[in-house]
Amino acid sequence: MPITLSDFEQSAHTTLANDVFAYLEGGAEAELSLNQNRAAFGRIGLLPKLLGDCGGGHTRVTILGKPAAHPIMVAPMAFQRLFHAQGENATALACAAQEAVMVLSCQTSTAPEEIAAIPGRRWFQLYMQADHDSTMSLVTRAVACGAEALVVTLDAPINGLRDREVAAGFALPDGVRPVMLDPLPQPRRPQLQDGQSVVFDGMMVFAPTWKDLTRLIADSPVPVIIKGCLRPEDARRFVDAGVAGIIVSNHGGRVLDTVPAPVTQLAAVVQALGPEVPVYLDGGIRRGSDVFKALALGAEAVLVGRPVMHGLIVDGARGASQVLRRLRDELEVTMALCGCATVAGITPDMLAPFEESRP
Numbered sequence: 001m002p003i004t005l006s007d008f009e010q011s012a013h014t015t016l017a018n019d020v021f022a023y024l025e026g027g028a029e030a031e032l033s034l035n036q037n038r039a040a041f042g043r044i045g046l047l048p049k050l051l052g053d054c055g056g057g058h059t060r061v062t063i064l065g066k067p068a069a070h071p072i073m074v075a076p077m078a079f080q081r082l083f084h085a086q087g088e089n090a091t092a093l094a095c096a097a098q099e100a101v102m103v104l105s106c107q108t109s110t111a112p113e114e115i116a117a118i119p120g121r122r123w124f125q126l127y128m129q130a131d132h133d134s135t136m137s138l139v140t141r142a143v144a145c146g147a148e149a150l151v152v153t154l155d156a157p158i159n160g161l162r163d164r165e166v167a168a169g170f171a172l173p174d175g176v177r178p179v180m181l182d183p184l185p186q187p188r189r190p191q192l193q194d195g196q197s198v199v200f201d202g203m204m205v206f207a208p209t210w211k212d213l214t215r216l217i218a219d220s221p222v223p224v225i226i227k228g229c230l231r232p233e234d235a236r237r238f239v240d241a242g243v244a245g246i247i248v249s250n251h252g253g254r255v256l257d258t259v260p261a262p263v264t265q266l267a268a269v270v271q272a273l274g275p276e277v278p279v280y281l282d283g284g285i286r287r288g289s290d291v292f293k294a295l296a297l298g299a300e301a302v303l304v305g306r307p308v309m310h311g312l313i314v315d316g317a318r319g320a321s322q323v324l325r326r327l328r329d330e331l332e333v334t335m336a337l338c339g340c341a342t343v344a345g346i347t348p349d350m351l352a353p354f355e356e357s358r359p
Contacts, residue, residue: 040263057340074304266279278301292346
């Protein structure tokens, strides 16, 4: 069996068809942001505190007001039955085994009613629809299936240009569909006139606005968390509008290329919001030391996406569970070697610039 997350990624690559792997791994355009998401962690070094009393230490945290065994969550990822026959059910089993909060994708390929039968904490990723009634129908169904929070993804009002995916000829196979979106009415595309833009006049007319978000927050029966924020001033405005938390993310580098790696924006967003508003990091986590660095920069928890899918591809629920367990083990080792008995002891002064030297 693979050991590290990199091992799982390599094994997954040998298993998947090329077009499906391109869909999973590909980023926007030249994939510069995709690559920077990982590389940015390599430019952050660790400064351990020696002789720390770590006996009896633990990784326990509080996530959205409830105790959690560790600060590692599973990010929303669409169409998981592409990667394993059990799809989202297998991921939910892995999360249950490792006590991880799972964020179910709005484009889940498994009905949430099936997943609800599996124990564990779950949030629901929401793409706001063209009309409020359709949006609220998704919310009602998700909450009925146990969603504790809505993760409203705002950084992809239209799809990015994923060249690798297009070149590979990816298309959803028969039997894999966004089962929650299929029943919803499809908005009528406007008839474009000469000189009108397909993007601005044909697609963006359906994009959510601040008015739509404010209405959703008012009507939601559960807390609303924003995913895709990179600007501190946006984060402050979201909180003023009533959101319960911010996920600093660039959508895994899949939407707009050359946006910065989320970890480089994290501290500024945390500073803008202060200690009362939870901030989470999504993007580029591949080691427990990466989790440690995100926590030191102020994140309350992190979300991990592609690596969990790599585990799912290799060995279903057991593989995804092993990926999560490995990350937690690495986090514990990093904490112990840095002199931190608890997550609360992870502080910004334990980080320093790091420049890898090559012969």
